[in-house]
Amino acid sequence: MKSTEKYLHDLKQWLQNTSDSPLEEMSDFFTKRLDDYEEHMLIWEKSYQMFAEVLPLKCQKILDLGCGTGLELDQIWKKNPDIEVTGVDLCQSMLDILLKKHSDKHLIIVCQDYFKYDFGYDKWDAVISFESLHHFLPERKKELYQKVYNGLKRGGVFVLGDYIACCDEEEELLRSVYLKRREQFAIPDDCFVHFDIPLTLEHERELLQNVGFVIEKVLDNPDGATILIAGK
Numbered sequence: 386m387k388s389t390e391k392y393l394h395d396l397k398q399w400l401q402n403t404s405d406s407p408l409e410e411m412s413d414f415f416t417k418r419l420d421d422y423e424e425h426m427l428i429w430e431k432s433y434q435m436f437a438e439v440l441p442l443k444c445q446k447i448l449d450l451g452c453g454t455g456l457e458l459d460q461i462w463k464k465n466p467d468i469e470v471t472g473v474d475l476c477q478s479m480l481d482i483l484l485k486k487h488s489d490k491h492l493i494i495v496c497q498d499y500f501k502y503d504f505g506y507d508k509w510d511a512v513i514s515f516e517s518l519h520h521f522l523p524e525r526k527k528e529l530y531q532k533v534y535n536g537l538k539r540g541g542v543f544v545l546g547d548y549i550a551c552c553d554e555e556e557e558l559l560r561s562v563y564l565k566r567r568e569q570f571a572i573p574d575d576c577f578v579h580f581d582i583p584l585t586l587e588h589e590r591e592l593l594q595n596v597g598f599v600i601e602k603v604l605d606n607p608d609g610a611t612i613l614i615a616g617k
């Protein structure tokens with residue numbers, strides 16, 4: 386594992402080298418990389434397995450935010466093929482792959498922005514999200530986490546697996562570059578772009594706690610995704 390200093394040095398170098406690359410619209414970004422998406426994500430294989438392992442066995446009805454081609458669902462259904470899943474994603478081409486892989490499962494797909502999708506109230510045993518929410522500013526995430534909280538049944542869990550910033554400096558650096566580049570490329574406010582703006586673990590926990598969640602467990606996996614289990 387790299388030291389924080391070396392990691393930040395390489396990140397700054399990369400940001401400098403890519404400073405003229407235009408920001409790509411979110412759904413276009415994933416559609417263009419569809420052919421080798423699953424292979425590329427193999428680096429997270431262990432994290433997907435851990436993610437499926439922490440989902441409580443009693444969960445029957447789950448909502449997956451940014452399900453993509455369903456790499457986390459592959460593992461979850463391996464453990465419990467009867468789980469009913471509603472998967473929300475902006476990108477139809479990713480959802481088409483998910484549908485092709487799992488046409489035999491209890492699966493509803495929704496091609497929509499999860500900020501706009503109605504989660505309902507007291508409806509889900511679990512809401513899950515893997516490697517999707519690090520593209521959004523904390524103000525937007527707060528609004529989403531409130532919807533997740535309201536949508537969960539009492540005793541339900543939000544299982545979040547995501548890229549977490551290693552320190553305040555990384556969080557602040559990426560956020561400032563993100564805001565600068567949106568301005569530089571005149572990106573309209575309502576357009577989602579693919580650029581990583583992860584929060585630190587401390588800030589992610591705070592956001593969840595501020596809407597009422599109790600953090601039940603954190604699997605801080607330095608070589609993969611950090612997984613938080615937040616209970617209602």
Ligand SMILES: C[S@@+](CC[C@H](N)C(=O)[O-])C[C@H]1O[C@@H](n2cnc3c(N)ncnc32)[C@H](O)[C@@H]1O
Nearest residue numbers: 451452453456474475476497498499515516517
């Ligand atoms: C890195 S992929 C992760 C997909 C899947 N969870 C996995 O781990 O393979 C991020 C996914 O989030 C989706 N996404 C990003 N922003 C979204 C939004 N606002 N609403 C719905 N889906 C979104 C993207 O389209 C993409 O499929």
